[in-house]
Amino acid sequence: MNTPFTFHLIGLGQGGIAACAQCERSAGAAAPVPRSTDEILAELAGLSAGAANVAFGGFEPFAHPDLPRLIAAASERGDAGLSGGAGRLLLQTDGGALASGGNAEGAALAGARVFEIFYHAGDEDADDALTGRPGLARARQAGIAALRLVAATHPEARLMVVGVAALCRHGGRGAALVPIAQAAVRDGLDGLRIEAESGAAPDEAQLASAAELLVPAGVWLFGDGCESLLGGAAPYQLARSAAPSSQEGTPR
Amino acid sequence: MTPREKLVHDSATVVLVSLDCPGYSSYATALLRESLKADPRLPDLRVATLSIPAGYDPWWLVWRLARLQPAPDFVCFSVYCWNSAELTTAARLCRQVLPEVQIVFGGPEAGPQADEWLARYPWLDAVALAEGEQVLPELIWSWVRGGDPTTIPGLAARDHNKTPVPATPAVPLEPLDDLPCAYTDEHPPATDGSAYLETYRGCPHACSYCFEGKGLKRIRSFSQERIAAEVARVATTPGMTSFSVIDAVFNLSTDRLERLAQIFEPYAQRGLRLHTIEVDLEHIDDHQAHLLARCGVASVESGPQTTNPRALDLVHRRFDPERWLEGLHACQAQGILVEADLIIGLPGDSPADVRASLDFVAQSGADILQVSTLRVLPGTDLWQRADELGLRFDHEAPHEVISTPDITFDELRQLETYGFAVQKLLRARLDAR
Numbered sequence: 295m296n297t298p299f300t301f302h303l304i305g306l307g308q309g310g311i312a313a314c315a316q317c318e319r320s321a322g323a324a325a326p327v328p329r330s331t332d333e334i335l336a337e338l339a340g341l342s343a344g345a346a347n348v349a350f351g352g353f354e355p356f357a358h359p360d361l362p363r364l365i366a367a368a369s370e371r372g373d374a375g376l377s378g379g380a381g382r383l384l385l386q387t388d389g390g391a392l393a394s395g396g397n398a399e400g401a402a403l404a405g406a407r408v409f410e411i412f413y414h415a416g417d418e419d420a421d422d423a424l425t426g427r428p429g430l431a432r433a434r435q436a437g438i439a440a441l442r443l444v445a446a447t448h449p450e451a452r453l454m455v456v457g458v459a460a461l462c463r464h465g466g467r468g469a470a471l472v473p474i475a476q477a478a479v480r481d482g483l484d485g486l487r488i489e490a491e492s493g494a495a496p497d498e499a500q501l502a503s504a505a506e507l508l509v510p511a512g513v514w515l516f517g518d519g520c521e522s523l524l525g526g527a528a529p530y531q532l533a534r535s536a537a538p539s540s541q542e543g544t545p546r
Numbered sequence: 547m548t549p550r551e552k553l554v555h556d557s558a559t560v561v562l563v564s565l566d567c568p569g570y571s572s573y574a575t576a577l578l579r580e581s582l583k584a585d586p587r588l589p590d591l592r593v594a595t596l597s598i599p600a601g602y603d604p605w606w607l608v609w610r611l612a613r614l615q616p617a618p619d620f621v622c623f624s625v626y627c628w629n630s631a632e633l634t635t636a637a638r639l640c641r642q643v644l645p646e647v648q649i650v651f652g653g654p655e656a657g658p659q660a661d662e663w664l665a666r667y668p669w670l671d672a673v674a675l676a677e678g679e680q681v682l683p684e685l686i687w688s689w690v691r692g693g694d695p696t697t698i699p700g701l702a703a704r705d706h707n708k709t710p711v712p713a714t715p716a717v718p719l720e721p722l723d724d725l726p727c728a729y730t731d732e733h734p735p736a737t738d739g740s741a742y743l744e745t746y747r748g749c750p751h752a753c754s755y756c757f758e759g760k761g762l763k764r765i766r767s768f769s770q771e772r773i774a775a776e777v778a779r780v781a782t783t784p785g786m787t788s789f790s791v792i793d794a795v796f797n798l799s800t801d802r803l804e805r806l807a808q809i810f811e812p813y814a815q816r817g818l819r820l821h822t823i824e825v826d827l828e829h830i831d832d833h834q835a836h837l838l839a840r841c842g843v844a845s846v847e848s849g850p851q852t853t854n855p856r857a858l859d860l861v862h863r864r865f866d867p868e869r870w871l872e873g874l875h876a877c878q879a880q881g882i883l884v885e886a887d888l889i890i891g892l893p894g895d896s897p898a899d900v901r902a903s904l905d906f907v908a909q910s911g912a913d914i915l916q917v918s919t920l921r922v923l924p925g926t927d928l929w930q931r932a933d934e935l936g937l938r939f940d941h942e943a944p945h946e947v948i949s950t951p952d953i954t955f956d957e958l959r960q961l962e963t964y965g966f967a968v969q970k971l972l973r974a975r976l977d978a979r
Contacts, residue, residue: 296905298904298905369976405976454971454974509959524964525901527897529971
C-alpha cells in the first residue's frame with residue numbers, strides 16, 4: 295500500500311485498550327501487562343533513521359507507568375532532524391483516560407501529535423456493553439473534547455485525532471460503521487480508520503453510507519474494506535516491527 | 547446635488563470597499579486611496595475606506611454605507627473570486643438604497659469580465675479592467691467635470707445614454723515609482739504581521755491557472771531607491787515585527803536577491819521577519835538560501851502544484867523534483883519554513899496523480915502543505931482553454947472545477963477531504979514551528 299506516511303508501531307504491552315469483551319474472551323486474552331520501559335526504549339533506538347514516525351499501541355498508554363519518559367524519548371528522536379523530515383508520534387488509546395488528570399494536555403505538549411481513539415459502536419450504551427466498560431464511551435467523548443481544547447489553547451501542538459472503527463462479529467460487523475461515522479462527525483474527528491476482523495469489513499452500501507456522512511464533514515475514511523474510496527487512499531499506515539516483542543498486544 | 551456640484555461647492559466623497567480576511571486590510575484599497583488623494587486635479591475629494599470582514603452580511607455592509615457621513619457619491623468595490631457573491635449583492639442593494647451613488651467595480655474577478663458584467667448588471671456604472679490606481683482617478687475626474695468616462699482606456703463604462711461601452715486597452719502603469727506609497731502617517735501599516743509591501747508587478751511565469759501577471763507579458767519593478775524607502779517606512783513603524791512582500795518570485799535572480807538583502811538585512815538584524823515569501827524553490831541553492839536568511843525571510847511558499855509531467859505541461863509549468871528538494875533543504879538549513887502548494891483538479895491529473903503529488907510533498911519534509919481545488923479564474927489561460935481541455939467548472943465565482951476528463955465530480959470532492967487529511971498530518975510533526 296502506498297501512503298504518504300508510515301508509522302512504525304511499537305507495542306507498549308499487552309491489552310488494556312478497551313476492546314470487544316467477547317472477542318477478548320474468545321482469544322483467551324490475559325490480564326493487561328505493560329512492556330518493560332527498557333525493552334521499548336531499545337526497540338525505539340533500534341529503528342532506522344528513516345523510520346521517522348512512531349506509533350505507541352498494543353497497551354493503553356495512559357496505564358503505562360513510564361509514559362512520560364517514553365513520549366519524551368520518541369519526541370527527542372523525532373525532533374532530531376531525521377532524513378525525510380522530523381517525525382511524528384501517534385498514540386493508540388481507548389480515550390477513557392484522556393480527560394483525566396491533564397492527560398490530554400500533558401501528552402500533547404510532550405510530543406504526541408496524532409491520537410487514534412477506538413470506537414466499537416456509535417451508540418454509547420452499545421459501545422459500553424461491547425467493551426464491558428460502563429461509562430467509557432462518555433469518557434472517550436470528554437477526552438476528545440479535552441484534545442480539542444488543547445488544540446485551541448496551544449496552536450503550536452498541531453494535533454490530529456483519528457477514530458478507529460473496530461468492527462467485529464459481536465458489534466454487528468459493517469453495520470456498526472454508519473453509527474460510528476455519525477459519532478465521528480459529532481466528535482469532530484479528523485479521520486476514521488476501519489480496523490475490521492476477518493469477515494467484519496463493511497459492504498459497499500455500508501461504506502457508501504458512511505462516506506456520505508464523513509467526507510462532506512472533512513473526515514477521511516480509510517482502512518479495511520475502503521478500496522472503493524480513491525483506491526483505498528490512506529493518509530498513513532501502521533507498520534509493525536519486523537521482530538515484535540513477545541509481549542506486544544493482540545491485534546485489535 | 548450631483549457629484550460634480552458637490553465637488554465645486556464642497557467636496558465629493560469616494561468610498562473604497564473591501565472584504566478582508568480576519569486580521570488583514572486590503573493593500574490594494576490603500577494604494578487606491580493614496581492615488582486618489584495624490585491627484586492634484588481632485589484636491590477636495592474625500593476618500594474613505596471601508597474594510598469589512600469576509601463573510602459579512604451584504605445587507606449590513608450596505609447599512610454601513612448608508613450611515614456614512616458625508617454620504618458617498620462614489621462607491622468602489624475590490625472584487626475577488628472569493629468575495630464576488632457578497633459584493634455583487636451589496637452593490638445591487640446599494641443602488642436601491644443610495645440611488646444617486648456611482649458604483650464602480652475593479653479587481654481580478656471583475657476586470658477580466660468588465661464588458662460582460664456591465665452589460666449584465668444594470669446597477670453597475672463602470673468596471674476597471676486596467677490598474678485601479680491609473681483608472682479610478684481618471685474616472686472620478688471625468689465624472690465630476692461631466693466628461694465621457696467611456697473614453698478612458700482600460701475602463702468599461704456607460705455613456706450619457708447609460709449604454710455600456712466596452713473597455714479599450716490601457717497602457718500598463720509605468721514607471722511604478724509614480725505610484726504613491728500605500729502607507730502614510732495617517733494610515734500606517736498594521737504591526738501584527740498583516741502588512742504588505744510591493745516590489746514589482748507581473749510574473750516571469752505564465753502558469754495557466756494564475757492571474758498574477760494580469761495578462762501582461764513582462765515584469766515592472768519599483769526602483770531600488772523606492773523599495774528601500776518603503777522598507778524603511780514599514781520596518782521602522784513602532785511595534786513592527788513582521789510583514790509580507792507582494793513579489794511573485796522573490797528570488798527572481800541572485801543579483802536582485804543580493805540587492806534586496808542589502809535593503810532588508812539591517813532590519814533583519816534587529817529581528818524583523820518576512821513571512822510567506824513566494825519563491826522558485828528550484829533556483830534556491832545554499833547561496834540564495836543564505837541571502838533569503840539575510841533578508842529575514844522566515845517562511846517561503848512555492849509549488850509544485852502537481853508533480854505529474856503531463857499536467858505540468860498542460861498548465862505551462864516546470865518542475866524539477868531533485869532541484870525542488872535541494873531548494874527545500876537549503877531553505878530549511880537556514881531555518882526558513884517551506885510551504886508547498888498543491889492544486890487538486892488540474893487538467894491531465896488523475897486521482898492517482900494527485901495522490902502521487904501528495905505522497906511526494908509528504909515525503910519531502912516540507913513544513914506546511916497547502917492543498918486547494920482548482921479555480922478556473924477569469925482572464926487566465928485555463929479560462930480560455932477550458933473547453934479544449936475538457937474542464938467543467940462553475941462559471942459563478944469562485945469558479946471551482948466540477949470535473950475534468952480524468953477526475954469525476956465525486957472524486958474531486960473525495961480528493962479534497964483526503965488532501966486535507968494529509969495536509970493536517972504533515973503539519974503534525976514534532977518540530978513544527
